[in-house]
Amino acid sequence: MRNLKSIIGIAFIGLLAGACNNNEEIVLEPVALKSVINIHAPLTTDYSVNPPSESGDFTKFSLRLGTVVSNDLWDIAFRGTSIIVNGGSEIGLTDEPMRTGNGALALETGTFGSIVEAPMSTAFKQDATDTYALTKGSGNGWYTYNRQTNQISPIAGKVIVVKTNDGHYAKIEIISYYKDNDASKAENGRYYSFNYVYNPNTGDNKLE
Amino acid sequence: MFLNRIAALLFSVTTFTCFSQNTAVIKDTLTLHTLDEIVVTATRTMRQLSTVPMPVILISKKQIQNTGTTRLKEILLEQTGINFATDQSGFTGVQMQGLSSEYVMVMIDGVPVIGRSSGNLDLNRITVNNIKQIEVVKGPTSSLYGSEALGGVINIITEHLEKDTSKGDIRYFTRVGSRNELDLNTNFLFRKDKLSLVAGINLNSSGGFDLSPETVVKTTEAYQNYTGNLKVSYDFSKKLTLVASQRYFYEEQAERNFQRDWNSNIELRHKMNNIWDFEYTFYTTKFKTESQFNSEVAVFNQTLTRPEIRATANFKNSTVISGIGINFDALGRTFFGKKETFNSKYIFSQFDFHPIERMNVVVGARFDSHNKYKSAFSPKIASTYKINDWIQAKASVGYGFKAPDFRQLFFNFNNAAGGYVVLGTQTLHNLYGSAPNVQATSKDLKPENAIGYNFGLEIKPIANLKIHTNIFRNDIKDLINTVALPGGVADLGPTTAVFYYENRDQVFTQGIEFDINYKFSENVRFTGGYQYLEAKDKEDIRKIEAGTIFLRRTPNSPSEILKKEAYFGLSNRSKHTANAKLFYTNLKHNFSANIRAIYRSKYALFDTNNSQNIIDRYDDFVAGNTQVNVSIQKTFFGIMNLQFGIDNIGNEKGLKNKNKFQNTDAVLFLGRSFYTSVRFNL
Known part of the structure; x- marks a missing residue:
């Protein structure tokens, strides 16, 4: 011993x-740029109550695997425009998954290429009761909502840096909220496409 | 040239006496009216156009008739530096020196037209029938007219008779092609001794049109409207005149939208002696709409009542005009808790003098005190300086303001399906004032305010050529924006976005305009105009300089930093606008023809590449476009006038904008249309 x-x-x-x-x-291990397209993040909204209530399973995504997962080894999860992280505690939403990891995220400003390493740990936030790590609402987080066109657009220059459930760093730039990047039809909504860089070396904060 | 100088001389002799005195002098004034162009809006006194120290456009009745226009919007569209913009609310309004409709006051005989939709005044409401002339003053004019005159004023001057008359006309106008229109006018003008009467009726209707037939909503639904106006004046004596003007407008559109507006202005003019003139006016106007949308009827009912007293003192070498008045403004509206009222008292004064022979200075100021927002003080100074016989310089600096409107204070609009509410600041504080995030916002709105600078030269190098240039800059601050309330309101739930109004933005507009007027011969005249415009947001510039704004060149490209040189400016502003008009008149055969081209360079509607609502050169733009209109007319036997015209002869429809802006009719233009009119002068 x-x-x-x-x-x-x-x-x-x-x-x-x-x-x-x-x-x-x-x-x-090399840090590589990858992208995923059309990650479906459905949402059910009940307008019969005021305020309208949201429900439905979150679509859980593993950055290590680069796919949607159904187990607890997810890093971030999507439902409509809401993005949650596998770290912290439950916000208190209907159909919300348990937080099983110690993940966190930070919303950084810059071009995707300019974010070369993860920020200091103080910039990272976890979900907590009634609080999203990634602030919700038009202009508050990753997107803006246009009331005229009813479209959701990812704000240019917003990069989500994620600390995964098992302590890896990754950065994400959301490219589109619409299936095949076609925002012309409302039913194409809730399909995420994003570019990401995942550092497979535990704890290494380099992101390029 | 020589004639002009004589006119100027005559004018300067008579101008300070023309109000009062005896019949002989009134005759002089009459000759002046026909000799040269007299305007009243810029200084509230009668002035010859070329001597006014502010940039002014004068649109004569002749120009209105020759261009075959029926509504105010169409004739303004052809003037230098005047554009029309459809904002994100879907309403269209005038734009002047880069300032949008809510900052431009529109008046009929010096009193304001009310009834704005999201700040936009619909100028298709106003017929050009029975108009003597239209005067446009650019730059802040709040020193005389108060709120809304921040970017300038448009004043419609109705017919006014000074000598015995008895005439009338009937006009029948039809348009076919890309849109159909029927416009019927009849006017009656009468004066005998002390009584004068000007009456007119206008009927205007259209089957509507649809620029995008593939969509459910029509661009303009079928409508018909009526305008009736009656102006009666009576001279009790040479010193006392009473003028009562009434106007009534009624429109019905698509059998579910109704609009009525009515105004009445009663004015008593008292020439006390050679020096003092007093005018007592009592103005009342009402604007009411009922519109049905999804089986719900929305009502908008605004009234304005304004008593005002003005005194003018005409001294040998100067004029002083002072006024005092009160505005009682009220609006009852769906989406308001109750009928809301504003009242504001105001006082203004203006001193117009010649410190030296070559120089004229006009200094004025106005103070508006209001019961619902902070008061406003608006000074202005303007002057002309005759450099030599053919060059005159004009310069002016003035403050302008726009009071917060009812909507910005009292709106209570809940779009449950869209998941948002819009609350006026007072509504927000009254309903949710205890919440800390609401307390952090300001309950009082300041008036939006601006300083405007204009510097121009008027050049007449040869007898038949006139060139006018003007450089302008408007610095506007405390612009009222809709802002999302961070954190929302607990009662409405976390998913409902709460918008309210706040004094926030600072913008500037600047540019240069040129006008040229050249008479080739007695028969042929050319006029051209050009405006270069920059309209930018100061806060956006700061953010761009700090490198915190990013964009995507295409929806799927990675983000990049927005560089300062790529910043385009505010939406709906074209950098270049121009017009060129050629008029031909054959007096011998009572025949005239004209061709007019109006150009507008590209402009953006909104941010399309996710750069935080900032418009840059990689955004989608509405392409630059040119519209060419022609018209010919001939008068037979001195009583019958026949006119034929084609608007948008090149059939410019803006179809290439369709792919970029789907379901947005504002980017499409009406194609070619043909009109004929016949007018009988009796």
């Missing part, structure tokens, strides 16, 4: 040194 501890200790020092010296022995 003592041996094991010292081995780990040595390995850790070696790893640190390796990281500092950019030693080739430690191979960091």
Whole structure:
């Protein structure tokens, strides 16, 4: 046991040194730009009550896998324009999934390319009772709503940096809220397309 | 040229005496009316157009008749620096020096027309029948007219008779093509001794038209309207005249929208002596609409009553005009809790003098005190300086303001389906004033206010050429915007967006305008006009400079920083607008013809690339467009006038805008239409 501890200790020092010296022995997995299209995030709204109530399952997404998942290993989840993160506690919504991880997110301003590393931990927020980590509402978070055209548009220059449920960093730029990027029909709404960069190295805050 | 100078001389001799005195002098005034162009709006005194120290456009009756226009909007559209814009509310209004309709006061004989929709005054409401002339003053004119005259005023001067007359006319106008229209006029003008009567009836109707037949909603539904006006004046003595003007308008559209407006202005003019003139006016106007939408009837019922007293003192080398009055303004409306009233007292004064022979200075100021918002003080100074025989410089600086309107204070609009409410500031504070996020907002709105600068030159290098240039800048602050209330209101739930009004934006408009008027011969005259305009938001510029605004060139491109040189400016503003008109008159054969072209460069409707409502060069634009109109007319036997015309001869429909702006009729234009009119002068 003592041996094991010292081995780990040595390995850790070696790893640190390796990281500092950019030693080739430690191979960091490449950070790649990926994109997903048409992630469907349906929502049921009941207008018979005032204020209208929202329900329906959130569409849970894993940044590590790059797909929609149904288990607890999700990072962010979508329902309509709401985005929640797998970290913190339940907001108090109908059909809301349990928070099982320690994820968080930060809404950064800049071009996608200019966000080269995750911000300081103080910028990250988690969901909490009655509070979204990513503020809801037109102009408050990631989108604006145009009352004339009834369209949702992602605000240019908004990048969501996510700390995943297992402590990886990723950045997301939402490109479209409409199926096949076609906002001309209202029924195309609630389909997310976004670009993202996921750093597969745990705790490494580099995002390029 | 020589003639002009004589007229000017004559004018300067008579101008300060023409109000009073005896019949001989009145005759002089009459000759002046026909000799040169007299305007009254810019200074509230009779002035020769070329001597007025502010930029003024004068549209004569002849021009109105020659261009075959029937409504006020059409004739204004052809003037330099005047545009029409349809804002996001879907209503269309006039735009002057880059300022939108809510900052332009429209008057009939010096008293305001009311009844605005989201700030826009529908100028198709006003017939050009029975108009003597239209005067447009650009730049802040609040020093005389108060609220709304921030960007300028448009004043319609109705017919006025000074000598014994008995005549009438009947006109029958039909239009076919891209839209049909029927316009019938009959006028009667009579004066005998002390009694004068000007009466007119106008009927205007159309089957409506649809620029996008593929959509459910028609662009303009079928309508018919009636305008009746009657002006009676009676001279009790040479010193005392009573003028009573009435106008009534009624419109019915698509059998479910009704609009009535009515105004009555009673004016008693008292020439006390050679120096003092007094005018006592009592103006009442009412505007009411009932519109049916989804089986609900929305009512808008506005009234304005204004007693005003003006005194004019005509001294040898100067004129002083002062006035005092009260506005009682009331609006009852669906979406308001109750009928709301405003009242404001005001006082103004203006001193018009010649410190030296070559120079004329007009200094004025007005103070408006209001019961529902903060008071406004609007000074203005304007002057002309004759550099030499053929160049005259004009400069003016003035404050302008626009009071918060009823909607901005008292609106209570709930769109449950859309998930939002819009509340006036007073409504917001009255209903939810205890919430901390509501308390953080201001309950009192300040008037929107501006400083406007105009500097111009009037050049007459040769006898038949007139050039006029003007550089302008308007700095407007405390613009009232709809703003989303952060956090919303607990009672309405977290998903309902709450909008309210706040003094926020600072914008500026600046530009230069040119007008040229060249007489090739007695028969042929050319006029041209051009305006370059920049209209920008100061806060947006700051944000862009700070590098915090991003855009997407196409909907799916990655975000990039919006650079300052890519910033375009405010929506609905074209950088370049121009007009060119050629008039031909053959006096011998009583024949005339004209061709007029109106150009407007590209403009944006709204932000289309997600750059926080800021318009940049990568946004979608409504393409630049040119409309060419022609008209010919001939008078037979001195009593019958026949006119034929084609509007939008090039059939410019703006179809290429259709892909960029779907379901937006505002980007499409009416195609070619043909009209004929016959008028009998009796």
